[in-house]
Amino acid sequence: MGKNDRDTEELRSKLLSEVYAGTVAGMPAMILDESRIRNADEEELKQIAREYGY
Secondary structure (H helix, E strand, O other): OOHHHHHHHHHHHHHHHHHHHHHHOOOHHHHHHHHHHHHOOHHHHHHHHHHOOO
């Protein structure tokens, strides 16, 4: 696994953690992004990260 792959998977993990934390914190609609994040390619994941303010 190359550095780029590790970075992508690290970003995916951070975004999923944020989704789960938001869901537990009372924003259950955030869980709708879970499958989008899990299935996103690198470019789409970067777009999602921008939407989340990263």
